[in-house]
Amino acid sequence: MSVTGSPTRGYRSDLRRRQAAETRARIVAAAAELFGELGYAGTTLARIAERAQVSVETVQKAGPKAALMRAAVEVSSFGVEERSSSPTSTRARPFSPCPTPPSWRCPWASWSPRSTSAWPVSGRR
Structure with a gap:
């Protein structure tokens, strides 16, 4: 019921739903x-917004940084992306791989401690 007492009609738009899914993607x-290029600490919501060509507010509605990292x-x-009931949920979910693996690799999959010169050797500098 609306404030005036009359029933409200539900709004549904397949076009808007598709556009929202494309924006989230x-x-x-x-x-x-950005997580691959700059790491978690170097990636900001503003940088994500700039790269995705959306506003920071749109990125914030997609979820906190931790949820975006999980989705990435x-x-x-x-x-x-396994979607939970809440896009901002950060609770752990059981592992469920897709039936056919993607044809491309995770951008940071090849990272190792030896792949960067900034990593201290044996804990000493």
Whole structure:
């Protein structure tokens, strides 16, 4: 019921739903690229927004940075994002790989401690 007492009609738009899914996919792809390039600490919501060509507010509605990191890993690793009931949920979910693996690799899958000169050797500098 609305404030005036009359029933409200539900709004549903397949076009809007498709556009929202495409926007989220751009945000997650931008997040994956930036996490791979700059790491978690160097990636900001503003940088994700700039790369995805959306506003910071749109990125914030897609979820906190930790949820975007999880989504980026899922899409990069399995080609799909497992959506929970809440896009901002950060609770752990059981592992469920997609039936066919993606044809591309996670951008940071080849990282190792030896792949960067900034990593201290044996804990000494």
